[in-house]
Amino acid sequence: MRTLCASTLIGEFFVIGFAGLVAMQLSDLPAATVWTVSGIAMLLCVLLCGMLTRPGGVQLGWVLQIALIASGLVIPAMFFLGAVFAALWWASVHYGRKIDAAKARWAAQGETAGDPVADPA
Template sequence: MSDRPGRPGRPRRPRSVTASLAQIVLAFEFVVVALSTLVVFGLRALPAGLSLVGGGVLLVLIVIAAGLATRRAGIALGWAVQVLFVAGVVLNLGVGIVGLIFGALWTYSMIVGGRIDRRNAAA
């Protein structure tokens, strides 16, 4: 019996705390990266096309990482997104600082989420 109404099949596996936290952080990061892209574009830190395409690529990577957050590949891609966002310090100091904040939030979420998931698995 499925827990989704109207769709027969096997029940969904409960989502881990790590995956939930990853998706939450990436959702907020999506908005911030979109705004950071506009900042880099507006300050002309890069040519217009490059800043918009680069920001767009990072946004696509965030969406893919959020979609795959239940798998190891999604978490690994999330780490790559954090590194790329922190690398934005070469474009603008403010972007790099915000990238560091999100990198710290991501790290904390992965550590605490993993701890909670291990405790739940042991119980």
């Protein structure tokens, strides 16, 4: 799950940065406000990559997804991009957990059946 979710977050990092550039040109907000909000969101993306396996990491990811959708109030295209990334986040969490469970089952089967790679006898 960690790899899929981290990939989604890194993609969001770049989208938020580019959205900040667009917001500077299209909104009436001061550049300092745009970059403070964008910078915090970008920093949160990077920090969440390391927090995914800790309690609350995935939930904070959902908060970030909601904030990304809400940024559509400033840049209307972000409603669409936020929804796309929320769908990617859901898929990363959902399928990542399935992959983790399958890996755990596979590892358990290897331990009980004797690993032919580790035990060539």
